[in-house]
Amino acid sequence: MDIVVLVKVVPNIERVRFDMEKGTVDRSSAESEINPFDLNALEAALQIKEKFGGKITALSMGPQSAEGVYRDVFARGAERAVLLSDRRFAGADTLATSCTLSEAIRKLEHFDLVLCGEKTTDGDTGQVGNEVAEFLGIPSLYYVSMLGIDNGNIYATVELDGEKLVYKVDTPALLSVTKDANVPRLPTLREKLEARKKSVEIWDAEKLGGNTERFGAKGSPTRVAKTVVPKEEGRKGSIYRDVKEGIDALLSVLEA
Amino acid sequence: MSVLVFAEMKGKEIHPVAFELLGKGEEISKELSIKLEAVVFGGDESTAQELIDYGAENVYLYEGEQESCKECLSSLATEIKPEIMLFGATKFGRALAPRIAASLNAGLTADCIDLRVEEKEFIQIRPAFTGNILAHIKTRSTPKLTTVRYRVMKPAEKRKREGRIIKKESSVDIKKSFPLVKREKIESIDIQNADIIVSGGRGLNSKEDFKMLEKLASLLGGVVGSSRPLVDDGWISKDHQVGFSGNTVKPRLYIAIGISGSSQHLAGMRNSEMIIAVNSDPSAPIFRYADYGIVGDLYEVVPKLIEGLEQKVS
Numbered sequence A: 001m002d003i004v005v006l007v008k009v010v011p012n013i014e015r016v017r018f019d020m021e022k023g024t025v026d027r028s029s030a031e032s033e034i035n036p037f038d039l040n041a042l043e044a045a046l047q048i049k050e051k052f053g054g055k056i057t058a059l060s061m062g063p064q065s066a067e068g069v070y071r072d073v074f075a076r077g078a079e080r081a082v083l084l085s086d087r088r089f090a091g092a093d094t095l096a097t098s099c100t101l102s103e104a105i106r107k108l109e110h111f112d113l114v115l116c117g118e119k120t121t122d123g124d125t126g127q128v129g130n131e132v133a134e135f136l137g138i139p140s141l142y143y144v145s146m147l148g149i150d151n152g153n154i155y156a157t158v159e160l161d162g163e164k165l166v167y168k169v170d171t172p173a174l175l176s177v178t179k180d181a182n183v184p185r186l187p188t189l190r191e192k193l194e195a196r197k198k199s200v201e202i203w204d205a206e207k208l209g210g211n212t213e214r215f216g217a218k219g220s221p222t223r224v225a226k227t228v229v230p231k232e233e234g235r236k237g238s239i240y241r242d243v244k245e246g247i248d249a250l251l252s253v254l255e256a
Numbered sequence B: 001m002s003v004l005v006f007a008e009m010k011g012k013e014i015h016p017v018a019f020e021l022l023g024k025g026e027e028i029s030k031e032l033s034i035k036l037e038a039v040v041f042g043g044d045e046s047t048a049q050e051l052i053d054y055g056a057e058n059v060y061l062y063e064g065e066q067e068s069c070k071e072c073l074s075s076l077a078t079e080i081k082p083e084i085m086l087f088g089a090t091k092f093g094r095a096l097a098p099r100i101a102a103s104l105n106a107g108l109t110a111d112c113i114d115l116r117v118e119e120k121e122f123i124q125i126r127p128a129f130t131g132n133i134l135a136h137i138k139t140r141s142t143p144k145l146t147t148v149r150y151r152v153m154k155p156a157e158k159r160k161r162e163g164r165i166i167k168k169e170s171s172v173d174i175k176k177s178f179p180l181v182k183r184e185k186i187e188s189i190d191i192q193n194a195d196i197i198v199s200g201g202r203g204l205n206s207k208e209d210f211k212m213l214e215k216l217a218s219l220l221g222g223v224v225g226s227s228r229p230l231v232d233d234g235w236i237s238k239d240h241q242v243g244f245s246g247n248t249v250k251p252r253l254y255i256a257i258g259i260s261g262s263s264q265h266l267a268g269m270r271n272s273e274m275i276i277a278v279n280s281d282p283s284a285p286i287f288r289y290a291d292y293g294i295v296g297d298l299y300e301v302v303p304k305l306i307e308g309l310e311q312k313v314s
């Protein structure tokens, strides 16, 4: 079973700082890491590989400065990592990102499954997976909260509002897993050391056929016109340090 | 040219987010001087009439399964060329819209909390970076696709209206789906629709202490919520989780007990109508978002609140 895992490198969301004046993110304020939701996709790939054999390829689009983070991808069990990096890929929205990723997947010799995370902590759209599936013309399942393997078949459980659906997965397919699908294991020291020997393949626009109209900002129908910092309006902000006084105040509010 | 609302069905009922989309859609379509239309899969003429009564001028009614609506929706869009397509940001809508967008090579904006027209241009507003920033997004493709968060917009007004029902044939594309081997209802609390939520965080010492919060919640007629660490530790099931990787809620009252107010938690509840916080640390960020707060030990405050409320009841 050859598996492509889509991983994005993002700033650590718990540490990153915001420029409240400008409404932008100061990416230098936090170290980069693999999007935490994608670690669940990588773990799912590993569990499938353990049962079926095959190869895991991590695929990512982003700046080359992220190369270091790929050590982690190797340490966690990927045989191969491909980084799509080119100035012409910059400024991509989800459509251009998905188009670029799917072109790259077509360039791989063979794949059975594409796995991705539920969403990225920086883009936070949860759109890229299904857009990739559509571009590749393969079926997909989103919000997969459990993957089971039985008798050589893969079963995916999808949880929608108030309902649980179990599908038998035929390949090729794209599956987007949630954080509930598994607990990503930590790489061992030996795996980390081994990972140092491997290197990331960098692919540019030419490698993808050079249809640059569809990549990056040019291929992106949406754009951010501006960003604003939301005001916390109308909060009363009555904070009581005296517990008794606070309780009396709350009780009269709660009564209303 | 129109604003086309995808009316999601939940069993035999229209998902209420559709009425909110029609409410906003009416506003947008008027400003752009275009029609407001809706499309629905499954359901019957009375379903279509209901959408008309909520403001749709035309309703495209497909029989057949909503699960396999993707191909039909793409070809409908190619046929009628809507300017804007609105989907509810439910799990179903958020999984469907990207496939439609990619098939039409169109721009899609996720999880919007407001839509407006400025100088004849359609603007989509969505939270970015766990709600610390609001991004205003413009789309240059036609159509422009948007998923819209549930319970943030006002539903359209329902009254007897006239409209056209256009029946359509479904074409099912079998190769695009997998065999379904099991389907079951799951017990889950409907936290997104709760009016009052009492949430606990890492300030709680043990799993059993959720009982105390349940007591408080039941006295207030609400449900119990949780921050993520307690869900990860298995103290409470994940349908209770509020925040970036859990549920987004907007209750009338949100009580945060022993929750620090990380931006990932705030992302799920900062738009609650009233926020009350109980935390022993006066510098906890949650207090900056609270209408009322008590700086104190939750093991002192919560029992006293319960006692006070019980006295009021009797």
Ligand SMILES: Cc1cc2nc3c(=O)[nH]c(=O)nc-3n(C[C@H](O)[C@H](O)[C@H](O)COP(=O)(O)OP(=O)(O)OC[C@H]3O[C@@H](n4cnc5c(N)ncnc54)[C@H](O)[C@@H]3O)c2cc1C
Pocket (backbone or CB within 6 Å): A013, A014, A036, A037, A121, B200, B201, B202, B203, B204, B226, B227, B228, B229, B241, B242, B243, B244, B245, B246, B247, B257, B258, B259, B260, B261, B262, B263, B264, B265, B268, B278, B279, B280, B281, B284, B296, B297, B298, B299
């Ligand atoms: C990708 C990602 C997604 C995430 N998604 C979510 C999400 O959906 N929801 C979510 O909640 N978090 C989420 N998190 C985690 C988030 O970053 C925080 O770690 C988490 O919200 C903290 O939970 P907490 O406030 O309960 O715990 P803490 O931050 O540890 O706060 C506990 C609070 O309790 C107070 N306290 C302690 N004892 C008492 C007492 N006796 N009486 C009163 N107060 C007391 C303390 O002063 C403290 O402020 C996510 C993180 C990441 C990286």
Ligand SMILES: Nc1ncnc2c1ncn2[C@@H]1O[C@H](COP(=O)(O)O)[C@@H](O)[C@H]1O
Pocket (backbone or CB within 6 Å): A006, A007, A008, A035, A037, A038, A041, A059, A060, A061, A062, A094, A097, A101, A115, A116, A117, A118, A119, A120, A123, A124, A125, A126, A127, A128, A129
């Ligand atoms: N630039 C990228 N490179 C690789 N994978 C990505 C990229 N952007 C998004 N993805 C994948 O698509 C999923 C959904 O991302 P998003 O739509 O940005 O929320 C992520 O969890 C990743 O698996």
